[in-house]
Amino acid sequence: MKVKSAVLREIGAQTPYEESQPIQIEELELDSPERGEVLIQIKAASLCHSDLSVMNGSRPRPLPMALGHEAAGVIVEVGEGVVDLEVGDHVACVFVPSCGQCGPCREGRPALCEPGAVANTAGTLLGGGQRLHNAEGVVNHHVGVSAFSEYAVVSRNSVVKVSKDIPFEKAALFGCAVITGVGAVVNTAGIKLGSTVAIVGLGGVGLSALLGAIAAGASRIVAVDINETKLKQAKELGATDTFNSKDPDVVEQIRQATGGGLDYAFETAGVVPAMEVAYSITKRGGTTVTTGLPHPEHKFSFPYLSLTAEERTLKGSYIGSCVPSRDIPRYMNLFQEDRLPVDKLITDFISLDEVNKGFDILAKGDSSRIIIKF
Ligand SMILES: NC(=O)c1ccc[n+]([C@@H]2O[C@H](COP(=O)([O-])OP(=O)(O)OC[C@H]3O[C@@H](n4cnc5c(N)ncnc54)[C@H](O)[C@@H]3O)[C@@H](O)[C@H]2O)c1
Ligand SMILES: [Zn+2]
Ligand SMILES: [Zn+2]
Known part of the structure; x- marks a missing residue:
C-alpha cells in the first residue's frame, strides 16, 4: 500500500x-x-x-x-x-x-x-x-x-x-516517555515511600519521572533544568523545589537546601553537564540513575573514591527497566485514576x-x- x-x-x-x-x-x-x-x-x-x-x-x-x-x-x-x-x-x-x-x-x-x-x-x-x-x-x-x-x-x-478508553494522543506517550521516566523511578531505582529525589532534565522523560516519583510517594522532589519554562511546569506538576542548572553554583545550592543531597538523582537530559549535576547532588549512600542517551563518544567522570567511601550506586536505565506488556497497562490504570x-x-x-x-x-x-x- x-x-x-x-x-x-x-x-x-x-x-x-x-x-x-x-x-x-x-x-x-x-x-x-x-x-x-x-x-x-x-x-x-x-x-x-x-x-x-x-x-x-x-x-x-x-x-x-x-x-x-x-x-x-x-x-x-x-x-x-x-x-x-x-x-x-x-x-x-x-x-x-x-x-x-x-x-x-x-x-x-x-x-x-x-x-x-x-x-x-x-x-x-x-x-x-x-x-x-x-x-x-x-x-x-x-x-x-x-x-x-x-x-x-x-x-x-x-x-x-x-484500553480503547484512552485517547490516542495520550496513549502514544506511554510507549516511550512514560515507561522510561516512570520505570526509571519505580523499576530501576525502586524508590521508597518518603525518598528524596532529584530530576535533572525536564522533558517528556524527566517530567514522567517526576510524576512517577509523586505516585511512588517521594517526599521531596527537586527539579532541575536550564529552561525556566520547564522549571515552572515542574512546579505546577508537584516539584517541591526547582533549580536552574545554568547557575554555576547549582550543585552547592541544592546540596545546601537538601542537607547534603538527595537519596536518588535521575539524569533525564542526555548531556554530560546534566549527568555531572545529578551525580554531585546524590547524597552519601544514594543512587544516581541515568536515562540519557548521549553521543556514544561522550564520557562522564566522577571522583572514584566517592563510589566506595560514600557507598554510592550508579545505574543506567533503558526503557525504564520495564516489561512493557506488564507496565504500560499498570501505568495506564494509574493515569485513568488521575494518579499519573x-x-x-x-x-x-x-x-x-x-x-x-x-x-x-x-x-x-x-x-x-x-x-x-x-
Ligand atoms: N533510556 C531510555 O530508554 C530513553 C528513552 C527515551 C528517551 N531517552 C533519552 O532521554 C533524554 C531525554 O529525552 P526527552 O525526550 O525527555 O528530551 P527533551 O528534549 O524533551 O528534554 C530534555 C530536557 O533536558 C533539559 N536540559 C538540557 N541540558 C540540560 C542540563 N545541562 N541540565 C539540566 N537540564 C538540561 C532541556 O532543557 C530539556 O528540558 C534524551 O537523551 C533521550 O534520547 C532515553
Ligand atoms: Zn523515545
Ligand atoms: Zn530477546
Whole structure:
C-alpha cells in the first residue's frame, strides 16, 4: 500500500530544521505484514529527543530512515502467527522489540533483548529487513516502529494492546516517555515511600519521572533544568523545589537546601553537564540513575573514591527497566485514576507536514511533548 511518511534524508543538517528540511514527507510503498507482524493505522505520534538525536548525529543510524517511535494506533491487519491481537485493537508502540527467547528476555529484562538491539541499530524490524521502500530502494525503520507515517508494519513484539478508553494522543506517550521516566523511578531505582529525589532534565522523560516519583510517594522532589519554562511546569506538576542548572553554583545550592543531597538523582537530559549535576547532588549512600542517551563518544567522570567511601550506586536505565506488556497497562490504570496525569506533558499539536518545525521547538526545550495527529 502507499503511505505518506516522514523520511530523514540528512544527518547533522543546519538548524532551524524548518529551513533546512532534513526530513522529507514522501510517498512510500509499505509491504504487508509478514509472519509475527501487524499493520497499524497510526493515529497519534509524539516527538522524542531520541528522534532528534538521530537527526543531529548523536545517535548514528543508517539513512534514509523513517523516524518516529512514540505512537498509538489501531490494528488493521495481522500477519500469520499473530494470535493475541485482532483487527480493531488499539495499541501503543514500544521502541525495543523483544524476542522472548534470548538471554536477557529469559531473565525478564526485555529492555536488553539482543536481537531487538541488533535490529534497532541496523534499522530493520525484529524479523529482519525493512517493509518500507520506494523506487530507489529500502527505507530504514527507526527502532522497529517508524511512526511518523499514516500506517506502519511492526513486529507484534513492538506493540502493547491498550484500553480503547484512552485517547490516542495520550496513549502514544506511554510507549516511550512514560515507561522510561516512570520505570526509571519505580523499576530501576525502586524508590521508597518518603525518598528524596532529584530530576535533572525536564522533558517528556524527566517530567514522567517526576510524576512517577509523586505516585511512588517521594517526599521531596527537586527539579532541575536550564529552561525556566520547564522549571515552572515542574512546579505546577508537584516539584517541591526547582533549580536552574545554568547557575554555576547549582550543585552547592541544592546540596545546601537538601542537607547534603538527595537519596536518588535521575539524569533525564542526555548531556554530560546534566549527568555531572545529578551525580554531585546524590547524597552519601544514594543512587544516581541515568536515562540519557548521549553521543556514544561522550564520557562522564566522577571522583572514584566517592563510589566506595560514600557507598554510592550508579545505574543506567533503558526503557525504564520495564516489561512493557506488564507496565504500560499498570501505568495506564494509574493515569485513568488521575494518579499519573501524564497528559499534562502534551504542550503542542502539529501536522505531519510540520515535523521539521516540531523538532526545532523540541530542540529549544520549551515544550515537553509535541504530538502529530493523523
Ligand atoms: N533510556 C531510555 O530508554 C530513553 C528513552 C527515551 C528517551 N531517552 C533519552 O532521554 C533524554 C531525554 O529525552 P526527552 O525526550 O525527555 O528530551 P527533551 O528534549 O524533551 O528534554 C530534555 C530536557 O533536558 C533539559 N536540559 C538540557 N541540558 C540540560 C542540563 N545541562 N541540565 C539540566 N537540564 C538540561 C532541556 O532543557 C530539556 O528540558 C534524551 O537523551 C533521550 O534520547 C532515553
Ligand atoms: Zn523515545
Ligand atoms: Zn530477546
